[in-house]
Amino acid sequence: MKRAVDLEVLGTAPRELTRTGEIAQRLNWLRAGVLGANDGIVSVAAVVVGVAGATGGTGAILMAGMAALVGGAVSMALGEYVSVSSQSDSQKHMIAQKRRDLALAPARNLAELARIYERKGLSAGTAQRVAKELTEHDAVGAHVSAELNLDENDVVNAWHAAIASAIAFTLGAILPMLAILLPPETLRVPVTFVAVLAALAITGWVGATIGGGSRIKAALRVTLGGAVALAATFVIGRLLGASGLLG
Numbered sequence: 542m543k544r545a546v547d548l549e550v551l552g553t554a555p556r557e558l559t560r561t562g563e564i565a566q567r568l569n570w571l572r573a574g575v576l577g578a579n580d581g582i583v584s585v586a587a588v589v590v591g592v593a594g595a596t597g598g599t600g601a602i603l604m605a606g607m608a609a610l611v612g613g614a615v616s617m618a619l620g621e622y623v624s625v626s627s628q629s630d631s632q633k634h635m636i637a638q639k640r641r642d643l644a645l646a647p648a649r650n651l652a653e654l655a656r657i658y659e660r661k662g663l664s665a666g667t668a669q670r671v672a673k674e675l676t677e678h679d680a681v682g683a684h685v686s687a688e689l690n691l692d693e694n695d696v697v698n699a700w701h702a703a704i705a706s707a708i709a710f711t712l713g714a715i716l717p718m719l720a721i722l723l724p725p726e727t728l729r730v731p732v733t734f735v736a737v738l739a740a741l742a743i744t745g746w747v748g749a750t751i752g753g754g755s756r757i758k759a760a761l762r763v764t765l766g767g768a769v770a771l772a773a774t775f776v777i778g779r780l781l782g783a784s785g786l787l788g
Contacts, residue, residue: 571751573621573702573705573706573709574705574709575709575744575747575748575751576709576748577617577705577706577707577708577709577710577713578709578710578712578713578744579713579741579744579745579748579763580613580617580710580713581610581613581614581617581709581710581711581712581713581714581715582713582714582716582717582737582740582741582744582767583737583741583766583767583770584609584613584714585606585609585610585613585713585714585717585718586716586717586720586721586733586737586767586770586771587770587771587773587774588605588606588608588609588774589602589605589606589609589717589718589721589733590717590721590730590733590734590771590774590775590778591774591775591777591778592605592606592778593721593729593730593733593775593778594730594774594775594776594777594778594779594781594782595778595779595781595782596782597726599722602721602722602729603718603722606714606717606718606721606722607718609714610710610711610714610715610718613710613714614707614710614711614714615707617706617707617709617710618703618704618706618707618710619703620706621699621702621703621705621706622699622700622702622703624702625698625699625702625703626699629698629699635685636681636685639681639684639685639688640681643680643681643684647676647680650676650680650684651672651673651676652672653684653688654672654675654676654683654684654687654688655668655669655671655672655673656668657672657687657688658671658672658687713740713744716736716737716740717733717736717737720732720733720736720737721733730775733771734768734771737767737771738764738767738768738771741760741763741764741766741767742760742761742763742764743760744763745759745760745761745762745763745764746759746760748763
């Protein structure tokens with residue numbers, strides 16, 4: 542029976558933990574992608590609708606929309622790069638610190654690892670054997686996983702995060718650009734409103750599905766926020782256009 546416990550801890554359990562971590566990471570990436578697309582939809586739609594409220598010129602709308610798309614994508618990428626770089630640096634620092642600690646006090650760290658497994662429900666003897674075998678196999682990996690809930694081979698990549706964020710934003714921004722440019726001038730704004738609000742409802746629904754929240758509430762929240770943003774920018778654009786300030 543004890544040997545079965547050892548096999549479960551040393552075999553199946555690590556694999557399950559790794560698989561669980563991989564799934565969680567993919568879900569986080571997917572959630573970040575949905576949020577990035579949502580930002581692209583709202584921000585670019587607000588810009589092009591505002592410009593369309595002020596002028597019917599296709600060139601002005603296209604120029605403003607492209608500026609919003611490029612600027613937003615770059616901003617999202619830079620923000621994500623800085624944020625993930627900080628997280629990556631922190632993870633690398635903790636792993637390096639644990640590696641130094643293991644070199645200076647291996648016995649103390651072994652006892653600490655055993656106590657962690659005891660707190661998870663293993664008997665003292667089994668916990669000691671598990672800690673010893675895991676340490677002999679991969680000391681740094683075993684301690685980093687148990688104590689810090691990290692995988693030394695799975696440190697987040699800032700460049701990947703930045704590129705993914707920029708792509709998600711761009712894909713989201715394409716929708717309002719097409720919705721405002723393809724229809725006839727008289728239908729531009731209504732078509733954009735409908736297309737953008739439908740897309741926001743979908744992203745809200747998907748985001749809530751990934752996060753486990755209320756889909757309807759999330760969809761309504763995002764859609765209402767988008768509607769307010771579009772209405773506000775359209776009214777401001779219309780007022781500016783009517784005032785003659787834009788020449």
